[in-house]
Amino acid sequence: MTRSLPTSVALAAGFILLGVSSACKKPEAVQQPPSPPLQQSQPQKEIDAKAAADRLAAETARRQQEELEARQRAEQAKALELSQQQALRRSAAEALKDIHFDYDKSEIKAEDKGQLQKISEFMKAYPTANVEIQGHCDERGTNEYNLALGNLRASTTMRFLVALGTPERRFTLLSYGKEKPLCTEGNEACWSRNRRAHFELK
Amino acid sequence: MTCAELDTQISKALASLPKSPSRARSRHSILLAALMALVPVVVQAQDQAPPELPKKRSWITIPMTTQSGMAGSLAQNFWRILQNDLATTGPFKITQQKVNTEIPIESDLVLATQLVRGLMNPFMILVRVQDPRTHKELYQRFYKGSPALIRRMAHRIADDFTEKATGVRGAAESQLVFEQETRKGVKEIFKVGLDGKELTQLTHHQSLSTSPTLARDGRLAYITYKGGPPEIWGQRQPSGPQVKLFPTGAENPGILLSPAWSPIGNKLAFVMSTQHGRCDVMLLDLDRNRVDQLTTTGRLNTEPSWDPTGTRLAFTSDREGTSQIYVMQADGTSQQRVTSSPTPSSTPLWSPDGMRIAYISQSGARSDVYVFDLKTGSHAQVTRGGGRSLWPSWSPDGRWIAFTRSISGNSQLMVSDLLGRFTRPLEFMAQAGTLQWCQSH
Numbered sequence: 119m120t121r122s123l124p125t126s127v128a129l130a131a132g133f134i135l136l137g138v139s140s141a142c143k144k145p146e147a148v149q150q151p152p153s154p155p156l157q158q159s160q161p162q163k164e165i166d167a168k169a170a171a172d173r174l175a176a177e178t179a180r181r182q183q184e185e186l187e188a189r190q191r192a193e194q195a196k197a198l199e200l201s202q203q204q205a206l207r208r209s210a211a212e213a214l215k216d217i218h219f220d221y222d223k224s225e226i227k228a229e230d231k232g233q234l235q236k237i238s239e240f241m242k243a244y245p246t247a248n249v250e251i252q253g254h255c256d257e258r259g260t261n262e263y264n265l266a267l268g269n270l271r272a273s274t275t276m277r278f279l280v281a282l283g284t285p286e287r288r289f290t291l292l293s294y295g296k297e298k299p300l301c302t303e304g305n306e307a308c309w310s311r312n313r314r315a316h317f318e319l320k
Numbered sequence: 321m322t323c324a325e326l327d328t329q330i331s332k333a334l335a336s337l338p339k340s341p342s343r344a345r346s347r348h349s350i351l352l353a354a355l356m357a358l359v360p361v362v363v364q365a366q367d368q369a370p371p372e373l374p375k376k377r378s379w380i381t382i383p384m385t386t387q388s389g390m391a392g393s394l395a396q397n398f399w400r401i402l403q404n405d406l407a408t409t410g411p412f413k414i415t416q417q418k419v420n421t422e423i424p425i426e427s428d429l430v431l432a433t434q435l436v437r438g439l440m441n442p443f444m445i446l447v448r449v450q451d452p453r454t455h456k457e458l459y460q461r462f463y464k465g466s467p468a469l470i471r472r473m474a475h476r477i478a479d480d481f482t483e484k485a486t487g488v489r490g491a492a493e494s495q496l497v498f499e500q501e502t503r504k505g506v507k508e509i510f511k512v513g514l515d516g517k518e519l520t521q522l523t524h525h526q527s528l529s530t531s532p533t534l535a536r537d538g539r540l541a542y543i544t545y546k547g548g549p550p551e552i553w554g555q556r557q558p559s560g561p562q563v564k565l566f567p568t569g570a571e572n573p574g575i576l577l578s579p580a581w582s583p584i585g586n587k588l589a590f591v592m593s594t595q596h597g598r599c600d601v602m603l604l605d606l607d608r609n610r611v612d613q614l615t616t617t618g619r620l621n622t623e624p625s626w627d628p629t630g631t632r633l634a635f636t637s638d639r640e641g642t643s644q645i646y647v648m649q650a651d652g653t654s655q656q657r658v659t660s661s662p663t664p665s666s667t668p669l670w671s672p673d674g675m676r677i678a679y680i681s682q683s684g685a686r687s688d689v690y691v692f693d694l695k696t697g698s699h700a701q702v703t704r705g706g707g708r709s710l711w712p713s714w715s716p717d718g719r720w721i722a723f724t725r726s727i728s729g730n731s732q733l734m735v736s737d738l739l740g741r742f743t744r745p746l747e748f749m750a751q752a753g754t755l756q757w758c759q760s761h
Contacts, residue, residue, distance in 0.1 A: 263636060267620060270598070271597075273597020
């Protein structure tokens with residue numbers, strides 16, 4: 119019962135539609151302008167109309183298929199890009215680790231050269247990645263002095279990376295001075311954490 | 321009341337004071353007494369004069385009379401401000417003294433003040449200063465004003481008196497120019513009187529504006545980040561509009577720090593990143609519209625400070641390892657080191673008399689203010705007692721040094737004499753940044 123009811127409704131609707139269209143055709147035929155001299159026969163006309171409708175349907179289907187494929191391609195590309203981005207971010211998180219400085223100094227320490235090597239390899243593996251190098255200082259000294267020192271640390275770090283083969287244009291420098299400490303205790307353990315160059319993917 | 325009548329009254333007031341016995345010549349004294357204010361007070365000078373100034377132990381007597389009918393509270397208020405000014409900005413200390421008791425043995429100056437209001441309603445304060453030993457009047461002066469200006473009048477009277485008594489004008493009228501965060505990420509420049517009154521906002525960029533410097537004629541300059549990269553803004557004329565002074569083109573200077581007006585205000589020293597992260601002291605000549613690089617060695621050359629004649633600059637440099645204080649001629653020649661501590665020294669500030677350079681020296685968690693004496697070559701420690709003292713600034717009279725002391729994250733603006741024996745907080749300011757202590761404008 120539940121299935122047959124819609125079917126009968128649809129049939130009824132179709133019948134009504136047929137009735138309406140045939141009722142409409144008569145006045146159309148009457149109102150047609152005088153036929154051209156080389157008038158096609160009525161059956162030929164119907165064949166052409168059907169062919170046109172078929173072509174239209176095929177065209178529509180093709181277009182829909184194309185759109186679907188384009189969408190799929192875009193989604194695939196997006197997924198790929200996402201996975202590439204994820205990979206980039208994963209690699210960045212692994213490679214872009216802070217390096218540290220001695221008090222009031224900006225020289226690269228021997229123990230951090232391996233770390234900068236890793237960053238250099240990361241920059242080569244991801245040639246479109248750009249990195250901001252931030253220079254930070256501990257809380258001692260004035261803001262003015264530490265802004266200058268942070269800038270020097272960021273710049274020294276960049277020059278080391280440029281020497282390892284990454285073009286300078288892929289880096290931007292920013293000095294935070296002592297404005298963004300990782301910790302605020304007044305002892306050497308905390309100060310040495312804050313005297314750093316931090317790398318941020320841009 | 322005519323001036324003659326007033327004079328008679330003041331003379332009586334002075335005569336009614338007990339005579340001070342003679343005493344050693346090297347000692348001065350000043351006594352404060354208020355005839356109508358009922359609570360006479362003795363001002364005792366502290367032995368806190370800077371090394372080269374004559375050491376004074378001064379007691380000042382101030383008998384203060386008010387015309388009958390004058391508001392007693394007004395007189396009290398005036399007298400309280402004057403007493404506080406003398407105590408905090410001059411080499412004086414206040415102690416209470418009962419009416420008609422002996423003038424302390426050290427007394428040598430009597431400062432008499434009287435509030436006067438005539439029929440036509442001019443409001444005046446008459447000040448007379450007398451040496452009680454010789455009864456010789458040192459000076460007499462009328463100050464015109466109004467009850468609303470009582471605070472400013474007291475500051476002016478205190479500074480004039482300090483100048484007469486010591487030879488160096490007092491700092492009661494001076495002002496502090498400083499940067500302050502108005503909301504997160506926004507700093508503006510303000511000025512305020514040394515008494516914490518008359519706070520005025522000087523910049524309105526709604527951006528990061530820092531490192532104010534004031535020329536002698538009151539023109540302001542500072543660093544602002546309102547356009548993104550740092551720029552130096554300031555006034556080309558006194559009371560003129562604030563305009564961009566540097567850079568002149570659209571270039572991004574990277575790091576731009578510590579602008580400092582030359583004493584006559586035609587040049588600005590400042591710090592800019594030059595190459596490879598270096599910072600150098602630069603000189604902008606506003607008359608000739610030209611910029612010169614004054615330092616070329618070391619990597620960090622920062623924090624320039626002018627000597628009062630405008631011929632030399634002190635600055636911080638790391639050219640010999642740790643950061644130390646150097647001086648040079650204003651054209652960049654004759655660069656010489658003046659500190660040689662094993663720990664870093666920075667932030668030099670040349671004293672107003674040109675004889676000394678205050679600076680910061682660091683040792684472990686501490687940093688303290690020191691004063692280098694250019695004549696003797698000696699270094700004296702000013703701050704003690706722990707914490708970090710940064711951003712030294714001289715009072716315009718050179719008697720005091722303001723600095724920000726930070727102890728376990730709490731900052732407080734302090735004022736100390738040069739020997740660090742008298743240190744007091746300026747309660748209204750928890751400053752932690754560049755500050756300039758200047759004459760009022």
